[in-house]
Amino acid sequence: MQIPVIRNVLEANEKKAEQVRARLRSGRILALNLISSPGAGKTSLLERTLRDLGGTFRMAVIEGDLQTTNDAERVAATGAQAVQINTEGGCHLNSDMVSQALDKLDLNGLDILFIENVGNLVCPVEFDCGEDAKLALLSVAEGDDKPEKYPLLFNLAKAMVLNKTDLLPYVSFDLARARAFASKLNKDLRIFELSCRSGQGLDAWYAWLAEERAGKLHGR
Amino acid sequence: MHEMALAQSLLSMAEEEIARCSCSRLLMVRVEYGALAGLMPEALRCCFEMLTSGTPHAQARLELVRLPLRLRCPFCGTTFGEDGEEDSDARNALAAHCPGCGELFGHIVEQGKEMLLSRIEAV
Numbered sequence: 001m002q003i004p005v006i007r008n009v010l011e012a013n014e015k016k017a018e019q020v021r022a023r024l025r026s027g028r029i030l031a032l033n034l035i036s037s038p039g040a041g042k043t044s045l046l047e048r049t050l051r052d053l054g055g056t057f058r059m060a061v062i063e064g065d066l067q068t069t070n071d072a073e074r075v076a077a078t079g080a081q082a083v084q085i086n087t088e089g090g091c092h093l094n095s096d097m098v099s100q101a102l103d104k105l106d107l108n109g110l111d112i113l114f115i116e117n118v119g120n121l122v123c124p125v126e127f128d129c130g131e132d133a134k135l136a137l138l139s140v141a142e143g144d145d146k147p148e149k150y151p152l153l154f155n156l157a158k159a160m161v162l163n164k165t166d167l168l169p170y171v172s173f174d175l176a177r178a179r180a181f182a183s184k185l186n187k188d189l190r191i192f193e194l195s196c197r198s199g200q201g202l203d204a205w206y207a208w209l210a211e212e213r214a215g216k217l218h219g220r
Numbered sequence: 221m222h223e224m225a226l227a228q229s230l231l232s233m234a235e236e237e238i239a240r241c242s243c244s245r246l247l248m249v250r251v252e253y254g255a256l257a258g259l260m261p262e263a264l265r266c267c268f269e270m271l272t273s274g275t276p277h278a279q280a281r282l283e284l285v286r287l288p289l290r291l292r293c294p295f296c297g298t299t300f301g302e303d304g305e306e307d308s309d310a311r312n313a314l315a316a317h318c319p320g321c322g323e324l325f326g327h328i329v330e331q332g333k334e335m336l337l338s339r340i341e342a343v
Contacts, residue, residue, distance in 0.1 A: 003340040005237055009230050009251065010335060092222050122258045123222035126335075151314050152256045155329065185314060187326035 013127055017095035020130025023102065024113065030209075030216040031113045033129050035153055036137035037146070038119030041163040043071045044196040045137065046114055050078040053206060057111040057213065062101045064093040064118045071116065081105055092123040095130050111213055121150040132216065133158035136182075140164050140173035147182040154182045159190040159208065166195040223260060226335070227267035231277070233337055243342035246272075246280035250339040254332040255289040255302065255310035285338075290331040293318035299330065 008014065024031050034042045050059055060081040063072040072084035083101045085093060098115060105113075115131060117124040125134070136157040138146050141164055147154040154160065160182055162175065175193065182189055190208060194201030234249050249268075253259045261284045268282045289310040290301045298320030302309040310332065317324050 001241055001243055001342055003237055003241055003243075003342060005233075005337055005340060007233055007237075007337045008335065009226055009233070009337055011233070012229055090225075092225075094225065126222060126258055127225075148311055148315065151311060152258055152333065155256070181315065184325055184327075 010126065010128075013095050016099055017128035017130040020095050020099050020102065021132075023099075023107075024130065024132075027107050027110060028217050028219075029107065029110050029113050030213045031115065031129075031131040032212075033115045033117060033124075033131035033134045034137060035117045035121065035124045035134055035157070036119060036139075037121050037142060040119070040137045040139040040142065041196055042116050042119070042137055043074055045161065045163060046075055046116060047078055048196045048199070048202060049114075049206070049209070050075065050080045052202065053209070054079060056210075058109050059112045059114065060105050060107075060110055061114045061116060062093075062098060062105075063116050064097075066090070066118060075116075087118055091118055091120050092127050093117050093129055094127045098129045112209065121146065121153055125150075125153045125156060133212070136160045138162055138178065140167050140171055140175070142173070144174045144178040145181070147178060147185060151185050154189065155185045157186065157189060159192065161205065162191065162193045164195055164197070165193050165201060166198045222258075223263040224267045224270075226259070227264055227271055230268070230337060231271055234277075234340055234342075237337075237340055238342040241342065244276060246277040246340065246342050248281045248283060248339070248341035249337065250283040250285065252285045252287055252334060252336045252338045254287045254334040255307065256329065256332040257335045259284075259335065261286075283339075287331055287334055289313050289329070291327040292330050293320055293323055294326050294328055295323045296321040 036042050061075045063084045065071055069084050072082045075082040083104045085097050085101055115129050134157045136153050192205045265282055272278050272280050288301050292299045298318055300319050302313040
């Protein structure tokens with residue numbers, strides 16, 4: 001028997017993601033899904049942000065990690081709530097994992113939830129976790145052609161952070177090239193050049209977070 | 221690397237569909253995927269075989285159809301696409317100027333992100 005069907009292969013994940021999104025919306029919690037290759041500085045960006053904005057916003061982190069709890073410990077050391085998801089080799093977080101992690105968090109009065117995905121520029125992009133926006137993180141210690149190699153992430157992301165700019169004098173990363181290609185893929189992409197180590201450029205990132213949070217609060 | 225999760229989802233959807241038609245054994249499953257969907261066909265095939273071997277669906281064939289990238293220029297409305305069928309062709313098209321007006325930015329992906337279960341054969 002021939003059975004014609006048109007169903008999205010990822011529909012189960014997307015259905016759950018909508019439930020997560022509704023739950024976060026009812027608490028007016030801004031949720032950002034951080035995606036980068038391993039070592040680009042997702043945890044460092046979170047550590048800085050949690051410390052610097054800890055007095056302004058209530059924030060929590062869902063940490064995706066293949067094996068260890070190292071990142072969750074670093075985040076917890078800032079005083080923010082952190083829940084660890086060990087994917088045990090799995091290359092991405094999905095909406096069901098995030099839904100279960102939400103059960104372990106105190107969502108009362110929470111302003112911003114960061115979902116730190118597993119370090120990988122391909123797989124996490126396909127799996128909606130119920131976030132408001134994906135954030136692409138790239139460090140200047142990597143190739144400036146990353147947006148060309150992994151177009152879907154940069155097409156779908158709302159913002160891109162170019163981290164480790166303090167290393168620019170020592171590497172051959174072409175900021176203009178990375179920016180140009182990412183902008184071609186996504187003309188509305190907000191781009192932040194910053195260094196979590198020196199602190200340079202963080203203000204613009206913080207201002208954007210505050211804007212996004214205000215948008216969420218007012219239901220925009 | 222995420223192909224195992226895709227194969228699991230695919231198989232459970234296909235089983236759901238054939239149960240609705242009172243069939244019990246899959247013969248063919250067709251997936252249409254966009255050029256930007258990040259799918260590795262060989263990896264998906266391999267995962268699909270791992271999941272079906274030793275089950276009633278062991279003979280099921282996985283048909284993978286790649287949907288070429290199609291872009292639309294928001295300024296002049298021209299639609300254009302890739303020249304070949306490789307991922308590099310899709311990337312080149314993404315980096316190209318609009319053939320209608322030359323605009324470089326803002327091209328809208330009309331086709332290329334899909335991942336669809338589109339046809340099943342079963343007995």
